[in-house]
Amino acid sequence: MKLDPDSPKDLSAQIAAAIRDEIVSGKLIVDARLPSESELAEHFAVSRPTVREALKRLAAQSLIRTQRGATGGAFVNRLSFEQAYGQQITTSTLLLSMNEVSFDVACEARFTLERACAPLAAARRGAVHLDRMAFEIARQSQPTLSDEDFCASDVAFHRALVDAACNPVLSYQLAGAVEGMQPLMNMITFTARSRGAIIALHARIMAAITARNATAADAALIELADYTLTLGRDVMAARAARAAD
Amino acid sequence: MKLDPDSPKDLSAQIAAAIRDEIVSGKLIVDARLPSESELAEHFAVSRPTVREALKRLAAQSLIRTQRGATGGAFVNRLSFEQAYGQQITTSTLLLSMNEVSFDVACEARFTLERACAPLAAARRGAVHLDRMAFEIARQSQPTLSDEDFCASDVAFHRALVDAACNPVLSYQLAGAVEGMQPLMNMITFTARSRGAIIALHARIMAAITARNATAADAALIELADYTLTLGRDVMAARAARAAD
């Protein structure tokens, strides 16, 4: 737990890294209380604001939580799947939107991973998952739905599919792939016809999962992937044509 | 860009959230310069240390970078795949180690996702990927290698396999699944016999990828998944027995 005064990095970054290492290595276990800000300041020989900046960095990653009051302080946080989902989605979304990732590449990644879940989903799906899928299909079928809401429902449907695999680690990993693509999907204008095609495929996927038929689910997912890809390419082509004007 | 004074959250958390929203929504684009800390403090009607805590939160997520000097300031950062990998791996590792995720579940997630990459890897692998795989197989074959180094090499081999799919989004998503499992794998003591079995399977996988034979690669991956699962279960059983003493 030492700092390098010659390091180009901020003191607060170094302190955050030092504490993060202690957490990752297991020296600081879940719910352990860190020393108070004053004690940390004394230990690292820096001022309290500097320590606070370091703690805020860790808080931003959900590594610690803070509590005010006499028995308060900073505690090592048990990273929940819920929190991890959130960070994962933010990161994935930004990664896709900032790096000119082509629609094709993102689409391929998403459907490749989703197809991997399908056999597990077919084997393990419960009533909850089927209900969620049915609910989203019903929502998508409302003609008055805005394109954005249609997309959101699409994402929700696919998350239900992934969750049906009943593996939280898988759900977590795929959250980014599925939700991160939403901004890209939002660029698509869904006609009544394309909506119908997508809903029909969703229904086929759900039927296959209900029947515990992994092969049929995979086939429908492949079709959906192809169809989505086509839609995306049309949008990109239209944008390119408009840009050329 | 307003704050809610009655919110239970810290001011710095609210400010960070406000700026994060501007970035995610695209109102602040890559390389855009944020107002100076003093200006932000005035705008949000808070003190500069509070603004700084907010900025450090964003910096911890690689959403901004800061620069000192006359033309310095905080700039919206282009989130690179490299940085995203790092965060992804830290989060995944902590998620697995803090939530008593069973070896089985993590293993299933990892191999399910990896198997999904295999067909793409078989189709697109380049010489670089094959070289990396060969290099890691050679490394693993050194009998003097520590268990930890063997694990690290195992992870590197599988990353090469994933990268061979030539889809950066896929590589990013799988970084967490593959690397996050390393601490769990590190609990395993690899005997000479189990190392031999793993290396043989790695060789089979590499041969299949080299021959662009997706089916053979999948079969070898399934065997490796089963074998890893068995090893893990033995370790867990031994631990449980020891705990019962």
Add this chain to the structure above:
DNA sequence: GCAGGCTAATTGTCTGACAATTTATTTTCA
């Protein structure tokens, strides 16, 4: 023309203080 220094802007850090919140303790009163 250019090398050097000067200036201004900005982030990084420090000091000290006070407010808000929560728990533990003590006091007070029935």
Add this chain to the structure above:
DNA sequence: TGAAAATAAATTGTCAGACAATTAGCCTGC
């Protein structure tokens, strides 16, 4: 004695102002 209320203590949250360090641009002197 018992319980409720007041008090104290510890801790984080916020503020104000200051100075140091760094960097870009300008400007002067040669």
